[in-house]
Amino acid sequence: MDLEFAGKLALVTGASKGIGRATAMILAQEGCDVALVARDRTALDQTAREIERQSSVSARVFCADLSQQGEIERVAAECAELDILVNNAGAIPPGNLSAIGNDAWRAAWDLKVFGYISMCRAFYASLKRRSGVIVNVIGAAGERLDPNYIAGSTGNAALMAFTKSLAKGAATDRIRVVGINPGPVATDRLEVMLRGRAQTRFGDASRWRELLSGMSFGRAASPEEIGRAVAFLASSRSAYTSGTILTIDGGAG
Numbered sequence: 001m002d003l004e005f006a007g008k009l010a011l012v013t014g015a016s017k018g019i020g021r022a023t024a025m026i027l028a029q030e031g032c033d034v035a036l037v038a039r040d041r042t043a044l045d046q047t048a049r050e051i052e053r054q055s056s057v058s059a060r061v062f063c064a065d066l067s068q069q070g071e072i073e074r075v076a077a078e079c080a081e082l083d084i085l086v087n088n089a090g091a092i093p094p095g096n097l098s099a100i101g102n103d104a105w106r107a108a109w110d111l112k113v114f115g116y117i118s119m120c121r122a123f124y125a126s127l128k129r130r131s132g133v134i135v136n137v138i139g140a141a142g143e144r145l146d147p148n149y150i151a152g153s154t155g156n157a158a159l160m161a162f163t164k165s166l167a168k169g170a171a172t173d174r175i176r177v178v179g180i181n182p183g184p185v186a187t188d189r190l191e192v193m194l195r196g197r198a199q200t201r202f203g204d205a206s207r208w209r210e211l212l213s214g215m216s217f218g219r220a221a222s223p224e225e226i227g228r229a230v231a232f233l234a235s236s237r238s239a240y241t242s243g244t245i246l247t248i249d250g251g252a253g
Helices: 018-029 041-054 069-078 102-111 113-129 150-173 188-202 205-214 223-234
Strands: 009-013 033-038 059-063 084-087 133-137 176-182 245-248
Touching: 009 018, 009 113, 018 033, 018 041, 018 084, 018 133, 018 223, 033 041, 041 059, 069 113, 084 113, 084 223, 102 113, 102 150, 113 133, 113 150, 133 150, 133 223, 150 176, 150 245, 176 223, 188 205, 223 245
Parallel strands: 009 033, 009 084, 033 059, 084 133, 133 176, 176 245
Antiparallel strands: none
16 A cells, blocks of 8 residues: 655654654655654664665654753754654653652653653644644553553553644644554563563563563564554545544553
8 A cells, every 4th residue: 555655754753763763664664754853863873774775765863852842942943844743752660659759750751741742832833834644652551540650641641632632623724633552562661661570470570571471462562563553644545534542452452
C-alpha cells in the first residue's frame, strides 16, 4: 500500500532508539523525509546515516532536550515546514506516591506531558498550513491505572485527554490528531523494568525473560510494530481518523 508520503516531512521525537527510531526508519522507508530529535547526538547521527543509506530521503538531526521550552522553540524555528509531528520522547519512572518525589515527577512530566503539549503548540501553525497530522505515542498505563506507576498512569491519562480535546478543535484547521497506547514493547527500558520485577519476584534480576511468558503471545511488541501503526495513522490512507487513541497491547486489555 502506497502511504503517499512523497514530498512530506515528519519530525519524530525520541528518535535515537526504541519506538522513535523504528518509527523514523519506517516513515523513511515509505518515502517520507524525516527530522530526528533526541538528546543523544551520536545515536541520532547513526540513525540518520542508516536512513540515508537505506532510503532515498533526507534525514535531519536536531540534538535537543525537549523538557526545555527554549529548545522546543529552537527546533520549531529550524524546522518550520512540517507535515507530520510524532511525539514520542519521554520515560516516566515507576513507583507509588511515596516513591516518586516532586522533583522526579516534575522532571518526567516536563519532558513527556508538557513536552508533547509544547511541541503541538510550537508546530501548530505549520501543520495548519499543510493540513498536517499529530501522532502522540502515549502508553497503555493511561487506560489501566496502576498505583505502582502513578506518575506514568496519570501523565498518560492526561495526554489521552489532551489528544482527544485537541483533535476536536484541530479538525476545523484540517489537522488530524491521533494517539497510540502501546502496551509492553521490547525496548531497553522494558528490560530494565522487567529486571526490577524479576528481582522482586524471584530474587534474581537475570530471570527477567521469564516474565515475558505472561504477556500476550508470550512476548512484548516490537518497536517496528508500533512504528508501522504510526505510519498508517499519519498517512492519507487514514484521512478520516482523528481524536482516536489506538491501543496496541496484544489484546491484554
